[in-house]
Amino acid sequence: MVAERATLSLHPDRLLPADPTVRAIARELYAEVEHAPIISPHGHVPVEWLAEDTPFDNPTTLLLTPDHYTNRMLHGAGLVDLDRLGVPVGSPIDEEAAREAFRLLCANWKYLRGTPVRTWFDAEFHDVFGVRVRPSEKTADEIYDQISQCLTSPDFRPRALYERFGIEALATTDDPCDDLAYHDKLANDPSWSGRVVPTFRPDAYLEPGRDGWLSLTRALGEAAGVDVGTYAGHLEAMRVRRLYFKEHGAVSSDHSHADARCERLEETEAERLYADALAGQISVAGADALRRHMVNDQARLALEDGLVMTIHPAVARNHDPAAFARFGADVGGDVPTGVEFTRALQPILNDYGNAEGFHFVVFTMDETVYSRELAPLAGYYRGLYVGAPWWFIDETDAIMRYRRAVTGYAGFYKTSGFIDDTRAFCSIPARHDVSRRVDCGFLATLVAEHRIDLDEAHEVASDLVSTQPKHVFKL
Amino acid sequence: MVAERATLSLHPDRLLPADPTVRAIARELYAEVEHAPIISPHGHVPVEWLAEDTPFDNPTTLLLTPDHYTNRMLHGAGLVDLDRLGVPVGSPIDEEAAREAFRLLCANWKYLRGTPVRTWFDAEFHDVFGVRVRPSEKTADEIYDQISQCLTSPDFRPRALYERFGIEALATTDDPCDDLAYHDKLANDPSWSGRVVPTFRPDAYLEPGRDGWLSLTRALGEAAGVDVGTYAGHLEAMRVRRLYFKEHGAVSSDHSHADARCERLEETEAERLYADALAGQISVAGADALRRHMVNDQARLALEDGLVMTIHPAVARNHDPAAFARFGADVGGDVPTGVEFTRALQPILNDYGNAEGFHFVVFTMDETVYSRELAPLAGYYRGLYVGAPWWFIDETDAIMRYRRAVTGYAGFYKTSGFIDDTRAFCSIPARHDVSRRVDCGFLATLVAEHRIDLDEAHEVASDLVSTQPKHVFKL
Amino acid sequence: MVAERATLSLHPDRLLPADPTVRAIARELYAEVEHAPIISPHGHVPVEWLAEDTPFDNPTTLLLTPDHYTNRMLHGAGLVDLDRLGVPVGSPIDEEAAREAFRLLCANWKYLRGTPVRTWFDAEFHDVFGVRVRPSEKTADEIYDQISQCLTSPDFRPRALYERFGIEALATTDDPCDDLAYHDKLANDPSWSGRVVPTFRPDAYLEPGRDGWLSLTRALGEAAGVDVGTYAGHLEAMRVRRLYFKEHGAVSSDHSHADARCERLEETEAERLYADALAGQISVAGADALRRHMVNDQARLALEDGLVMTIHPAVARNHDPAAFARFGADVGGDVPTGVEFTRALQPILNDYGNAEGFHFVVFTMDETVYSRELAPLAGYYRGLYVGAPWWFIDETDAIMRYRRAVTGYAGFYKTSGFIDDTRAFCSIPARHDVSRRVDCGFLATLVAEHRIDLDEAHEVASDLVSTQPKHVFKL
Secondary structure, X not given: OOOOOOEOOOOOOOOOOOOHHHHHHHHHHHHHHOOOOEEEOOOOOOHHHHHHHXXXXXXXXXXXXXXXXXXXXXXXXXXXXXXXXXXXXXXOOOHHHHHHHHHHHHHOHHHHOOOHHHHHHHHHHHHHOOOOEOOOOOOHHHHHHHHHHHHOOHHXXXXXXXXXXXXXXXXXXXXXXXXXXXXXXXXXXXXXXXXXXXXXXXXXXXXXXXXXXXXXXXXXXXXXOOOOOOHHHHHHHHHHHHHHHHHOOOOEEEEOOOOOOOOOOOHHHHHHHHHHHHOOOOOHHHHHHHHHHHHHHHHHHHHHHOOEEEEOOOEEOOOOHHHHHHHOXXXXXXXXXXXXXOOOOHHHHHHHOOOOOOOEEEOOOOOOHHHHHHHHHHHHOOOEEEOOOOOOOOOHHHXXXXXXXXXXXXXXXXXXXXXXXXXXXXXHHHHHHHHXXXXXXXXXXXXXXXXXXXXXXXXXXXXHHOHHHHHHOOO | OOOOOOEOOOXXXXXXXXXXXXXXXXXXXXXXXXXXXXXXXXXXXXXXXXXXXXXXXXXXXXXXXXXXXXXXXXHHXXXXXXXHHOOOOOOOOOHHHHHHHHHHHHHOHHHHOOOHHHHHHHHHHHHHOOOOEOOOOXXXXXXXXXXXXXXXXXXXXXXXXXXXXXXXXXXXXXXXXXXXXHHHHHHOOOOOOOOXXXXXXXXXXXXXXXXOHHHHHHHHHHHHOOOOOOHHHHHHHHXXXXXXXXXXXXXXXXXXXXXXXXXXXOHHHHHHHHHHHHOOOOOHHHHHHHHHHHHHHHHHHHXXXXXXXXXXXXXXXXXXXXXXXXXXXXXXXXXXXXXXOOOOOHHHHHHHOOOOOOOEEXXXXXXXXXXXXXXXXXXXXOOEEEOOOOOOOOOHHHHHHHHHHHHHHHOOOOEOOOXXXXXXXHHHHHHHHHHHHHHXXXXXXXXXXXXXXXXXXXHHHHHHHOHHHHHHOOO | OOOOOOEOOOOOXXXXXXXXXXXXXXXXXXXXXXXXXXXXXXXXXXXXXXXXXXXXXXXHHHXXXXXXXXXXXXXXXXXXXXXXXXXXXXXXXXXXXXXXXHHHHHXXXXXXXXXXXXXXXXXXXXXXXXXXXXXXXXXXXXXXXXXXXXXXXXXXXXXXXXXXXXXXXXXXXXXXXXXXXXXXXXXXXXXXXXXXXXXXXXXXXXXXXXXXXXXXXXXXXXXXXXXXXXHHHHHHHHHHHHHXXXXXXXXXXEEOOOOOXXXXXXXXXXXXXXXXXXXXXXXXXXXXXXXXXXXHHHHHHHHHHOOEEEEOOOEXXXXXXXXXXXXXXXXXXXXXXXXXXXXXXXXXXXXXXXXOOOOEEXXXXXXXXXXXXXXXXXXXOOOEEEOOOOOOOOOHHHHHHHHHXXXXXXXXXXXXXXXXXXXXXXXXXXXXXXXXXXXXXXXXXHHHOOOOOHHXXXXXXXHHHOHHHHHHOXX
16 A cells, blocks of 8 residues: 655655644744754764765665664564674675665665654655655665765765764764874864864763773773872872863763762762772672762862763663673663652752853653753753753654753753764754754744744744754853 | 533544644544454453343443443542442342432533543444433433333344444453353354454462462462472463463463562572462562562463463552452552563563564553653564553543654554453443544644655554554464 | 844733634633632732732832742853842842842843743733833833832732732641731731631641751640640640631641651550650651651541641752752752652542542642542542642643643542642732633643533533632632
């Protein structure tokens, strides 16, 4: 019944509310932000791509292999083992396997109906690669060939796409010990006029109960040139590396742990637990306590160095140990859990939350905290911003729910602005576009219901894609 | 002010979104599925009704007595003691009392406004019994008489209604020791062409801390012909009875416990706890641990025998002990509690969740888990399906919330299809109709917002009432 | 881009759904309730204002100083220290500081976009004070002057406003030891024809683990003329003071604690813990246990004296200790936490929940409990009513979510009717108006989707602002 060979088109009004009055307002608002430069303050695009401007290999390694949003849905549908997509990222996949993987995607297009993955692919295929037929078993090879053809052109190398996508600033995510050489190379390249900044991501260094923490700690000490034999030393090493990142352009540090707690320990207790950890003898409870103290210290350091602190806790990482054993992290086996912020964040908020210059962005995948915890907290504490919907809730309906839940008590100016959080480079414009469309739809509803005036909606729509993310992320 | 004698009519566009553009699309989609056969893979209609084709007694014992949705609302409104409705099911209620109970329902029609009970009654009264006046104090007797009149006709006996309702398959819920004689009788009746299948529901047998578990265990051993003196024997008895059910048409087992946890125990530990339970000496914690292991074993058995496993945990059963003492279970005193799936289901999902042929349907009454836990899990694990909204959330707005929350990351093809879960036989068509209308409304919104194409929406609407439930429930 | 000098107008259709069909129905429903008298069964307006009919001081002390909704948003936006608004209530603030604070509000009007605070201010400014320009830096002084001018007129004294607002009944919130002299004065004033009733609010007296409990207990004993040396005495003192309140017009008692639990203790255990508390030696766990028993006893007393019992648990009070130290309670540093009702309320519901005359209204700021716990519970227990959205969720979208979540299984007649819960006297009409508009919008959707008939919607709209709150609160 479904057409085997349908057109792929992008309706100009897509994702805008269906009501004609609201849509007309939304369209007017959207017209003004549609082509605004993209600010992307949190994501996972490898800086090497831009530093070296390497041509992309083939459609599969560009679009499927690194994108765990797509991987997981094809896996969940029972269609494919992850290795057939070239997962983990970078493992070799030959041309025939790449084509076969791409065919699987197209032939099973129906599994993506109603998902943001579909929305993003529609836009990528259409706008980036000029595809005009809907993916299906029949059209898979044709689309594959068309994209492959594109990838041979210099216009489709990373830097050209960066320009074409209208990206103004792009943050990567980096290990604290990274020398940021690729960032330097890029920043110092006279032919490059973009802005790519690193982000300090010390998660594994703050988990003293995890395997490998000891060697990470040693590496940290070496990178910082600091003796990390005490907790004071560890803290100093963190201070040094954060400053190194800042000097190389970083504007924020990013944190994800099992919960959001951040109680401080007495200094002697912190040292005692740290010594236990170095000796490989820390208990689970001790490791949690020390980690929470360390997270609190990251906020302290933020007060000194001015890096924005972003957190997105409460994800059960690598939920499927078999897949983790075969493919490693980030292949789709991460699943959200419930989270609590009101009590958990109190130590940081009480001590730094109203301090000048402290910016603290809290992301969640547990939507229940929007109206119950995050909007009330952000409405009160000066430095706190409600992070945009992220991972698993970064789609049309969820973004609308976010605005509906948060705006009442946090307004628009205590929200972070959109983050794409993606390693799927070509999906960046599409992701930001979804956010812009939904925000305009929400604003249009407020106007149509006479809750704000039209000129105000124009200002908010524009602020949300420009001044707001720049302010929040100090860009 | 409210009319004492108003018309009862069913608008053809009822429950479809009000926006004219969206409604027109929804109407077109709905036209195609409106008369599709009903697949009912989980419910509580007594098989005896169909096996014996007994005429229904009177409107009250047909429509009020067995329906705890209605019982509880009349009770909550302070209108009636449960015994005045003939609760518990089957207790004698004379003609005058039956008529009086029916009058109470009609006179207090306003308490049902905005509820699904109202929607279902509207459809039952109108479509099944030809009622054309709105229930009220004035019209109660007239409606009672009209339905009573209907019930004297052979057209209103269970089998005739089954045919008229267009039911293709109907599952009952059955005790593991049931000999399924009524199912056999029905299946072997040459004058019967329907399909009624039993469902294996072993809850009470998996609660070694509860009163009565010991005698149930003995009964299980007898029914299976297996020595249940050890846990290995208990497991074998379960294997035997599940196969018995499968041979008699069952396609699934159904499970409801206080939580969703399912950690396995070491074999010796399971045996030790089981011995404690047999000796009547198991602790509360031990009973929980053994129950979770037993639930895990049901999943293991499912891998062997292929029965679909459905779970719907986290209900506080018999919340009102006074009502429970008087009327027993299932009279409306069950209340949902919060539930956690991400961690709880990990043992089953890790061990069987990606295995060929394992189908695992998870229902919830805690809507917060849709976007946070179930859609992410079902989007990744092959065997996992997000159960349709159920009990307390099986009404128009909640079904819409379900689609809006789940579709983003599980799509349509990792959802279970609707279940009516009812013992109110005459409400089955109305319940499925509500689900079809809301699904079409949701799909129409996606089309109107240019998120999917119209031909795709047609396919999804049709799949959701036919291929999808048949696939998920192996029907 | 935003106009510096825009008109402030109130659109007659504001807050009604945008769809023309739905809006037309909503408008018709709203027309009937727009001017219905205001029933305000829970709030914080000081009775002195009305008893003494004191003229209001200036726009800031009237509109900003006492309103923690506004305080907190200006604080969260980083715009102002709380002392610059004259917080805590009543601290002296001179004319120039008052004007400066008002300027800050107007100049930062954008921070309120999309919030209910904006909606309330729009209505207050326009309808109460005749303001016709939108607040901005340019118009701040003009608006300040206009309101100041109004405040010099007898038409803007509290009693005149009470009349003009169409208030039929207004409840205050009072300390159990209060002699209610102002209430008496007002009630006995022959020139006064309104109705202001006290509310019994014993929270601090039921927290035996808190500082100050001992002196409160002594005061209670004195006020009641009862020896509170035993728990039996404490209970008797509560009985006496509740009756005193009832004799002085009270219709309800109000309760807010960290959780909703209410397990009873054995009598001897209660006495033992109470003795510990008097001796200043109660443990944290003991204090919690005794508090829960005391809350349960409040329900017992309610059964005797007929006062309606309202609870709104699970707020982290005074989240910011620095602000609490400087300004005391109620300055915006309260933040909701998750709450559990199904298990927690079982003791009260089991023992009194179905008893004649027991009315129990449960408010929440955790929206997740609406469909999961409160609607199912209220649908079953006779005395239980789902409280209207309140504090942090008393805005347009949240009220709509409430109706959508609750109506399915509690209908309209197990909900409480709106409460404004405010100390911002001039915002009372605006707050009730928001609720009326959203309820009419919700009802209109039900009509447009053919879920209820138009005459029924009319009746519900009217009942929700009149008979329903009067019935629930026994007014």
